[in-house]
Amino acid sequence: MEARDTIGAFGRGGADRPPPSLEASSPRYGEKLIKGFLASCAILSVITTTAIVISLLLPTADFFGEVGFTDFLFGTEWAPTFTPAAFGVLPILVGTISTSLWGMLFAVPMGLGSAIWLSEYASPKARKVVKPVLEVLAGIPTVAIGIFGLVFLSPVIEGVFPFMVNVPPFSAGVAGLAIGLMLVPIIASISDDAMRAVPGGLREAAYGLGSTKMKVATRVVFPAAISGIIASLVLAGSRAVGETMVVLLVAGASPNLTFDPGSSVLTMTAFIAQTATGDISTGSITYDTIFAVGALLFVLTLIMNIFAIRLVRKYREVYE
Amino acid sequence: MVGESRVKETLKDRAPEEQSEQAGLIQQISVREAAPTEVDPWAGEKVFDLEHVSVSYGSSLAVNDVSMTIPKNEVTALIGPSGCGKSTLLRCLNRMNDLIPSARVDGEVLYHGQNLYGSKVDPVQVRKLIGMVFQKPNPFPKSIFDNVAFGPRILGLGDIDHRVEKALRGAALWDEVKDRLDDNAYGMSGGQQQRLCIARTMAVDPEVILMDEPCSALDPISTAKVEDLMNELKEQYSIVIVTHNMQQAARVSDKTAFLIVEMDAAEGNRWGQLVEYDETDRIFTNPQDSRTEDYVTGKVG
Amino acid sequence: MRPQSAGNSPEISGSERSRLATAGARAVTLAQLSSQPRGDRFKGGIFLALLLFAVAIALLGLVAIIVQAAVKGAPAFGMDLITNGPSTLNPEQSGFRPALLGTLYLILGVILLVVPLGVSAAVYLEEYADRTRWWNRMIELNVQNLAGVPSIIYGILGLAFIVRGPLDLGFILAAGSMTLALLVLPTVILAAREAIRAVPPSIREGSLALGATKWQTIRRQVLPAAIPGVVTGVILAISRAIGETAPLLLVGAASFVTFAPTFFGDNGYTALPVMIFNYAARPQDEFRVLAAAGVIMMLIVLLAMNSFAIWLRNRYEQQW
Numbered sequence: 052m053e054a055r056d057t058i059g060a061f062g063r064g065g066a067d068r069p070p071p072s073l074e075a076s077s078p079r080y081g082e083k084l085i086k087g088f089l090a091s092c093a094i095l096s097v098i099t100t101t102a103i104v105i106s107l108l109l110p111t112a113d114f115f116g117e118v119g120f121t122d123f124l125f126g127t128e129w130a131p132t133f134t135p136a137a138f139g140v141l142p143i144l145v146g147t148i149s150t151s152l153w154g155m156l157f158a159v160p161m162g163l164g165s166a167i168w169l170s171e172y173a174s175p176k177a178r179k180v181v182k183p184v185l186e187v188l189a190g191i192p193t194v195a196i197g198i199f200g201l202v203f204l205s206p207v208i209e210g211v212f213p214f215m216v217n218v219p220p221f222s223a224g225v226a227g228l229a230i231g232l233m234l235v236p237i238i239a240s241i242s243d244d245a246m247r248a249v250p251g252g253l254r255e256a257a258y259g260l261g262s263t264k265m266k267v268a269t270r271v272v273f274p275a276a277i278s279g280i281i282a283s284l285v286l287a288g289s290r291a292v293g294e295t296m297v298v299l300l301v302a303g304a305s306p307n308l309t310f311d312p313g314s315s316v317l318t319m320t321a322f323i324a325q326t327a328t329g330d331i332s333t334g335s336i337t338y339d340t341i342f343a344v345g346a347l348l349f350v351l352t353l354i355m356n357i358f359a360i361r362l363v364r365k366y367r368e369v370y371e
Numbered sequence: 372m373v374g375e376s377r378v379k380e381t382l383k384d385r386a387p388e389e390q391s392e393q394a395g396l397i398q399q400i401s402v403r404e405a406a407p408t409e410v411d412p413w414a415g416e417k418v419f420d421l422e423h424v425s426v427s428y429g430s431s432l433a434v435n436d437v438s439m440t441i442p443k444n445e446v447t448a449l450i451g452p453s454g455c456g457k458s459t460l461l462r463c464l465n466r467m468n469d470l471i472p473s474a475r476v477d478g479e480v481l482y483h484g485q486n487l488y489g490s491k492v493d494p495v496q497v498r499k500l501i502g503m504v505f506q507k508p509n510p511f512p513k514s515i516f517d518n519v520a521f522g523p524r525i526l527g528l529g530d531i532d533h534r535v536e537k538a539l540r541g542a543a544l545w546d547e548v549k550d551r552l553d554d555n556a557y558g559m560s561g562g563q564q565q566r567l568c569i570a571r572t573m574a575v576d577p578e579v580i581l582m583d584e585p586c587s588a589l590d591p592i593s594t595a596k597v598e599d600l601m602n603e604l605k606e607q608y609s610i611v612i613v614t615h616n617m618q619q620a621a622r623v624s625d626k627t628a629f630l631i632v633e634m635d636a637a638e639g640n641r642w643g644q645l646v647e648y649d650e651t652d653r654i655f656t657n658p659q660d661s662r663t664e665d666y667v668t669g670k671v672g
Numbered sequence: 673m674r675p676q677s678a679g680n681s682p683e684i685s686g687s688e689r690s691r692l693a694t695a696g697a698r699a700v701t702l703a704q705l706s707s708q709p710r711g712d713r714f715k716g717g718i719f720l721a722l723l724l725f726a727v728a729i730a731l732l733g734l735v736a737i738i739v740q741a742a743v744k745g746a747p748a749f750g751m752d753l754i755t756n757g758p759s760t761l762n763p764e765q766s767g768f769r770p771a772l773l774g775t776l777y778l779i780l781g782v783i784l785l786v787v788p789l790g791v792s793a794a795v796y797l798e799e800y801a802d803r804t805r806w807w808n809r810m811i812e813l814n815v816q817n818l819a820g821v822p823s824i825i826y827g828i829l830g831l832a833f834i835v836r837g838p839l840d841l842g843f844i845l846a847a848g849s850m851t852l853a854l855l856v857l858p859t860v861i862l863a864a865r866e867a868i869r870a871v872p873p874s875i876r877e878g879s880l881a882l883g884a885t886k887w888q889t890i891r892r893q894v895l896p897a898a899i900p901g902v903v904t905g906v907i908l909a910i911s912r913a914i915g916e917t918a919p920l921l922l923v924g925a926a927s928f929v930t931f932a933p934t935f936f937g938d939n940g941y942t943a944l945p946v947m948i949f950n951y952a953a954r955p956q957d958e959f960r961v962l963a964a965a966g967v968i969m970m971l972i973v974l975l976a977m978n979s980f981a982i983w984l985r986n987r988y989e990q991q992w
Contacts, residue, residue: 071500073485073493074492081887086796088792093797093861097814100818102829103821106832107828107832161730164727165723165727168723168726185734186982190915192915192974193917194949194952195948197949202960263712265715265720271695286820290822293821295822295824299918300949324827327827327922348825352820352821352822495883503881505877507874509874522884572881
C-alpha cells in the first residue's frame with residue numbers, strides 16, 4: 052500500500068518526496084526457486100540419456116566378460132538360448148538391415164514423390180487435406196500396421212509373387228513393405244518442409260527463364276533442399292532400424308543370415324522383445340544378451356540421429 | 372541495410388515539402404522568440420542524467436559517449452537517421468536492453484541521482500517507474516479491460532475498475548471502448564491499439580513514459596490523436612520519445628537531441644553519436660552544429 | 673508453419689544466397705539449352721503422373737489398413753468387446769475390458785507425468801536458457817536425440833531402471849506409465865517449445881515494461897498464449913503413447929489379464945495394443961478377428977484425438 056502511494060504521488064507530478072527506491076522490494080526467492088525447478092525438469096532429459104547408457108553398459112560389460120567381442124560382432128551364428136550357445140550378431144544385424152532396406156526401397160520413391168507433389172504441385176486446398184491425412188498415417192500404431200502386413204499383405208503377395216514369402220506368413224520383404232508404409236509420411240513431411248523453405252524467388256527466377264514445372268522441381272528446388280531431404284531419409288532409416296512390432300509380427304523368428312526378401316529373418320528389435328517377454332532371471336547370460344544387442348541398436352540409431360539433426364540444423368540455418 | 376537506404380530515399384523525396392513546412396515552423400517560432408523569455412528552460416527538476424553513456428552489443432559499439440539531462444514533466448525527443456542508436460539509447464533508460472544477453476552499458480544513467488545500472492538495482496523495479504510504449508502496438512491477446520488491468524493486478528494495486536477507467540480516459544480512449552471492454556484487443560484499429568498500450572502503461576502510474584517511434588505504424592489521424600495525447604500527458608509524466616519524423620519532434624517536444632551515424636570506413640563499423648541537444652526551438656531554428664542544420668533542413672537524411 | 677516463418681524472415685547469408693542463385697541459374701540455363709518443348713510437356717506429364725501415383729499409394733495404404741481391419745473385425749463388433757475380458761475357451765465372447773482399463777490408467781499416468789515435466793523443460797529451454805552456455809546447448813541436443821531413440825530401448829531402460837535396478841518397482845502399471853512418459857517426453861518438450869516460440873517477443877516486452885517479473889510474464893502472458901499449441905503437441909504425443917506396444921512388452925504388460933488393473937497392484941496389467949498384438953500372434957482365426965476389432969477400436973480413439981489436435985491447430989494458428 053505504501054509503495055502504491057509513493058508511485059501515485061509521482062503520477063500526480065509535483066510532490067517533493069524522495070524518489071522511490073530502485074532496489075527490489077523483496078528478494079523474490081520464489082522466482083529463483085521456479086527457475087531451479089524448470090531447469091531440473093530440463094536436466095531430467097540428460098538424466099534419462101545417462102540412465103539409458105548406464106542400463107545398457109553394465110550388463111553389456113558382463114556380456115563381454117563371457118563372450119568375445121569379435122565372436123559377437125563377426126560371428127555368423129545366432130543361438131543365444133541353445134546349448135551350445137552361439138552369440139554371432141551378424142544374422143540379426145543383417146535381418147535388421149534387410150527389413151530396413153526393403154522398407155526404404157519402397158518408402159523413398161513414394162515419400163519423395165509425395166513431398167514434391169505437396170510442395171510444388173498441390174493446390175493449397177489439396178495440400179490442406181492431404182498433409183493431415185498423411186500425418187494420420189504417421190500416427191497409426193505400428194502394431195496395427197504389423198497386423199495389416201501379417202493378415203493382408205503377406206497372403207496377397209504370396210499369391211502374386213510366391214518367391215517373396217518362403218515360409219508363410221513370414222517374410223523379410225513383406226515386413227519391409229509394411230515398414231515402408233509407415234516411413235512414407237516421415238519422408239514426405241520433412242522433405243516437404245525442406246522444399247517449401249526454399250525461397251520463392253529462386254523458383255520465380257527459374258520460371259521467369261521459361262523452365263517447366265518439372266525442371267524447377269527437380270533441378271532447382273530439389274537440389275536446394277537436399278540437406279533437409281537427406282535428413283528425412285536418415286531419420287526414416289533410423290525409425291526402420293528401431294521398428295519392433297512390424298518385424299515381430301511379419302518377419303518371423305529365424306536368425307537367417309540373408310538379404311533374400313522371401314526369407315524369414317530375426318531382427319535385433321524382435322530378438323529383444325521376444326526374449327525379454329519370457330521369464331528370464333537378472334544376471335543370466337540371456338538377460339545380458341538383450342542389453343548387448345540393445346547397446347548395438349542404440350549406437351546405430353544414435354549415429355543416424357545425430358547425423359540427421361546436423362543436416363536439419365544446417366538447412367534451417369540457411370533459410371531462417 | 373536495404374531498409375535504411377529506402378528510408379533515406381523517401382526522406383529525400385519529401386525534402387522540398389518538408390523544407391517549406393520547416394519555413395513555416397521557423398516563422399512561428401521566431402514570433403514566439405520575440406517575446407522575452409521569463410524562465411530558464413533548464414532550471415526545472417530533472418529525471419535522468421546521462422554521463423558518458425555507451426552501449427554495445429557484443430564487441431560492436433551501438434551508441435558512443437552520450438551525456439545529457441532529461442527534464443521532468445517535459446517531452447524530450449531523440450531524432451536522427453536510422454541506425455543512429457536512438458532506440459538503443461531509449462531502451463537503456465528502463466533497462467529493456469537487459470533482454471539482449473550481449474548488450475552492455477558503460478557510463479552512468481542516473482535516475483534522480485541513482486545509477487540505474489548499480490549493482491543493487493532491480494530492473495523490474497526500474498520498469499515499474501519507467502514505462503515504455505513500443506513502435507508496433509503490442510496489446511496482449513486478451514480483452515481490452517484485461518490489457519489495462521494486467522499491470523495493476525501484477526503489482527497488487529487496488530481498485531482495478533477505477534484504475535482501468537482512469538487510464539483509458541487518460542489515453543482518450545474511454546468513450547470509444549467503454550461499451551466493449553470485454554472484446555479482444557486485437558479487434559481494435561492500430562491507432563486504438565497504440566492508445567490502449569499507452570493506457571496500459573499509465574495504469575501502473577509510472578513517472579516516466581518512454582515511447583519508441585509510437586506513431587510509425589499509424590495513419591495520420593491516429594498519429595494526430597497520439598500527439599495530442601502526449602501534450603496532455605506531460606503534465607503528469609515525463610516523456611522521452613524516439614521519432615524519425617522531424618515534424619513530429621518539432622510539434623510535440625520541448626527538448627530535442629540529434630544523433631547521427633558515425634562510420635569507421637576502415638573497420639566497417641557504425642555507431643550512433645550525439646551531435647546536439649537543446650531546446651526544440653533552437654534545434655530547429657538555430658542549431659549550433661552544421662550537421663544538425665543539414666539534417667533538420669532536409670539537406671541530408 | 674515452418675515455411676511461413678521462413679518466408680517472414682528471409683535472412684539468408686550473402687554467400688549462401690549467391691551460391692543458391694548461381695546453382696539455380698546454372699540449372700535453368702542447362703535446362704534451357706537442352707529443352708525440346710514437346711518432349712518436355714510429355715516428360716512433365718509422366719513426372720506428374722508418377723508423383724500422383726506416390727501420393728495415391730500412400731493414401732491407399734492408409735485406407736487399406738482401416739478397411740481391412742474393419743472388414744476382418746466386423747464379426748466381433750459389439751458390446752462384448754468393451755465389457756468382457758479375454759477367454760481362451762470361447763474367443764467369440766472375448767473382449768478388451770482389462771486392456772482398455774489398463775490403457776486408460778497408463779495414459780492417465782503419462783499425462784500426469786509428462787505435462788508438468790515437458791512444459792517446464794520447454795519453458796526453461798525457451799525462456800531462461802542462455803544458449804551461449806554449453807550445458808544448455810547440450811540439453812537441447814540431448815532432447816532432440818532422445819526423440820529419435822527407438823521405443824524398445826525405452827523398454828530396456830524401464831526394465832533395467834524402473835522395474836528392476838534403482839527404482840525396483842516390479843512389473844506394475846505405474847512402471848509402464850513412467851516408461852511411456854519418458855518415451856514421449858522429448859516429443860512433448862519439442863512441441864511445447866515450438867508453441868512457446870510462436871508467442872511474439874513483443875508480448876513479453878510489453879509485459880516486462882509494465883514492471884512484471886520474468887515469471888509473471890511467462891505465467892500470465894506467454895503460457896496462456898501458448899496453450900493451444902501446447903495442447904496440440906500433448907494430444908499428438910499421448911496418441912503416440914496409446915499405440916506404443918514394444919516398450920510395454922518389456923516392462924511387464926502381461927498378455928492374459930482378466931481383471932481390472934490398479935496403479936501399484938503387483939498382479940499384472942495389460943494394455944490395448946499389447947492385447948491386440950497377443951491376439952494377432954495366435955494362429956486361430958477367431959483371435960485374429962478380435963485383434964482386428966481391437967485395431968478399429970484403437971484407431972477410432974486415435975483418429976478422434978488427431979482430428980481434435982488438427983482442428984485446434986488450424987483454429988488458433990494465425991493469431992499473430
